[in-house]
Amino acid sequence: PHMRIDVVSIFPSYFDGLTLSLLGRARETGLLDLKVHDLREWTHDRHRTVDDTPYGGGAGMVMKPEPWGDALDQLAVSSEGQPTIIFPSPAGEVFTQATARELATREHLIFGCGRYEGIDERVFEYAASLGEVRLISLGDYVLNGGEVAVMAMTEAIGRLIPGVVGNPESLVEESHEDGLLEYPSYTKPSVWRDRAVPPILLSGNHGAIADWRHEQQLKRTRARRPDLLA
Numbered sequence: 001p002h003m004r005i006d007v008v009s010i011f012p013s014y015f016d017g018l019t020l021s022l023l024g025r026a027r028e029t030g031l032l033d034l035k036v037h038d039l040r041e042w043t044h045d046r047h048r049t050v051d052d053t054p055y056g057g058g059a060g061m062v063m064k065p066e067p068w069g070d071a072l073d074q075l076a077v078s079s080e081g082q083p084t085i086i087f088p089s090p091a092g093e094v095f096t097q098a099t100a101r102e103l104a105t106r107e108h109l110i111f112g113c114g115r116y117e118g119i120d121e122r123v124f125e126y127a128a129s130l131g132e133v134r135l136i137s138l139g140d141y142v143l144n145g146g147e148v149a150v151m152a153m154t155e156a157i158g159r160l161i162p163g164v165v166g167n168p169e170s171l172v173e174e175s176h177e178d179g180l181l182e183y184p185s186y187t188k189p190s191v192w193r194d195r196a197v198p199p200i201l202l203s204g205n206h207g208a209i210a211d212w213r214h215e216q217q218l219k220r221t222r223a224r225r226p227d228l229l230a
């Protein structure tokens with residue numbers, strides 16, 4: 001399974017972090033073809049203008065549609081069939097592990113990072129002619145742009161691509177995989193600062209350990225995230 005990801009941003013160096021570690025190796029091994037593009041590549045004026053004042057007034061600036069239209073036209077052309085075009089936005093659907101799993105099955109993702117007060121709405125309408133458009137929010141808070149959200153989504157999605165994470169076992173027992181928060185983890189020493197590891201974990205009784213861990217998941221989820229049980 002191979003995935004192509006294109007990211008468009010006016011701050012492409014934000015994504016240097018993705019060239020490291022997990023995703024860096026996935027890129028080297030060809031599992032993940034990630035390219036970051038500077039939106040200003042698709043401007044033609046001397047000042048490489050990407051924004052302008054909002055029609056209807058209001059504070060701040062809006063990203064102009066032209067550069068986005070040209071960028072998407074160029075990047076959407078691919079052999080993998082139509083891309084999924086994702087714009088991080090606080091006005092979008094909330095990103096969850098289920099979203100990550102869904103998007104990890106796609107062959108070509110294009111992430112468009114908005115800045116300023118956002119992107120001209122006609123860009124989202126136009127993009128629908130190029131592929132499936134998704135406005136996705138990391139959560140109900142406001143960032144200065146979409147870059148941080150794309151870093152998070154790319155990591156959450158990238159690590160689910162088979163082969164990217166060494167031991168696929170480690171993808172199963174983690175928070176939100178089974179709709180619950182994960183159980184507590186312990187390692188040596190068995191006693192640390194007078195605190196002992198729960199004895200059940202040293203019992204070797206794997207059935208009892210599995211039951212204890214599931215009980216811990218339920219307790220934690222009830223306490224910290226009752227909304228997940230609703």
Ligand SMILES: NC(=S)c1ccno1
Pocket residue numbers: 088089090136137138139140141142143144145146149
């Ligand atoms: N909450 C998200 S994804 C966002 C993007 C820009 N500002 O907030």
